[in-house]
Amino acid sequence: MPSRPLIVASIMCKKLAENLDRLVLNVRFGKGAFMKTRDKAQWLGEAMLRVGEGTGTQISYLLTAMEEPLGRTVGNALELAEAIDVLHGQGPPDVVNLVLDLATKVANVRRTQLQKWLQDGSAWKKFISLVEAQDGSASVLEEIAAIYKAPITHEIRSDRAGKITAMDAEKIGRASFLLGGGRQQVDDKIDLAVGISDLKKIGESVQGDEPLMRVHARTNDALEQVLPLLRTAAVIGDERDL
Template sequence: MHVPTLIEKKREGQELTKEEIEFLIEGFTLGEIADYQMSAWAMAVFFRGMTAVETQHLTTAMMESGSVLEYPKGSPPKVDKHSTGGIGDKTSLVLAPLLACDENWVPMISGRGLGITGGTLDKLESIPGFNIHIDERRALAQLKSIGVFMIGQTADICPADKKLYALRDVTGTVPSQALIVASIMSKKLAENLDRLVLDVKFGSGAFMKTRKEAQQLAAAMSKVGKLMGVQVTHLLSPMDEPLGRTVGNALEVSECVEVLQGDGPKDVATLVLDLAEEVSTVKHSQLAAWLKDGTAWKKFISLVYAQDGDASSLEKLGEVHRAPVIQPFAAKSAGKVKKMDAETIGRVSLLLGGGRKTANDAIDFAVGLSEIKKIGEPVEKGEPLLMVHARSEQGLQSVLPLLEKAIST
């Protein structure tokens, strides 16, 4: 087959066959198809889309580019969640240990930040020592002992997606519905799950800007999952303002610690419980009790220790990762917060160093935003609308114009 011909075919809006998609994915995974050709194909998909059948073939080809997890016969139900990405979206760190309290197995394979949205792996790596690269044998042993692991894609799991994910992040092709579906579902189906809940975001800080787009994406992912034998449910959640009161890696982990200790922002705890209820066998009240009484917190400590992390640092991450410059961004007038634009806030965090502009950028765990006011909350003139955590005075000054645009009272 001829790669430029397949790029042209998709550019013209034609449907690719199963064999053509398999050829592209296999060639790209093996390094036989160049990044610039795959970038052109991804851009063609972005503009032209894919049919449901093409998307299923792409998902299967990406899943079969590596190994699929296998479990002992008679082991507990395997459950997981996937979020399509948002600003301050930290639910996985609370949800995974909570679901493991229900005697489920939670084999959570997560990703890094994509575009302006933060990544679970980047947050986990802000915990000193936390190892996201444990092998399959060790991961399975961890499921047997504590019921949960949180890792990145190993070299064996969906290598095609790992390569394509990194390429999409730096080529403007992140918001393609077909590529989002295939990326998410190939990883999740490689986990060999029984139940999966999808947290599909919509609004300014999400890839899907409208509820209708989010509904279409949820339906597309559910269809692929069900075709492959997984019970898939979904929630649609708004992302016009950040989730919780922090944006930034270590800052968000600290907020998760608060939620796991029965405190923290109400919107984070509510969303976690709603998602958990979709795949859990126990009632909402029991899940809420595990958050309140420290059961989920103890499970998270076990998870951190099991993956070589320093759990004793969890309650002092703000000191471990303290930005040199921490300044309030104050309200210019009294009133109520009318706008706290999630997309612009995400861009601020990215510019501060909390995300990546290129695939090889290092993440600064300390930077970001905290104490973020919620829409509708009253503020006095001069009162902080949020706190900016920056690496330098220059970094702080560079984001102030964006914050002016992001917030109105």
């Protein structure tokens, strides 16, 4: 059985080691999260809140449902490229809104100012200054999707017209893991290029034979392994179902 105290300790020891004065936590729940229910996620958030109070750190948390993936990508470099889009004032609306929700909890400025910093490039410039302070390369970040590009891509298409009623985050996350995006053994090498992109979102309408997602794979064998899983991840209902 998972030990809740150990989960709290594992998360908070890493956060508090950064010598923070304030911290906001995104506590997820649902199919794509470790905590499957909102109640369990809230317990985790409150437990971490108490630990923070005990150390004098100002902590808050936000509960986020993960029945479908956040944004339109799953995978290391793919998600990083999407995050860079957000810092350039673009990116999927659900990711942008979550970033603003989290930032509002720790910033001393209004949400409208935070939005402006995303749109006018200020947030990106600040991020680049942090990267360069640690001897990182801004040019590499700008080209991350091209640098880490899987050799095989495959579109999974709809078999009917309708509306997306489910996009199973657990199945999609599992597929990314099987493609090589996570470790099965402690000494496994993570493939930064693989994953899933261009995901349709719950509530969006699709036509017959329209792409629902794009798979990025290293080998044909890996692709064939995840296709059955991904073909059942998206559920299409009638337009009136949502």
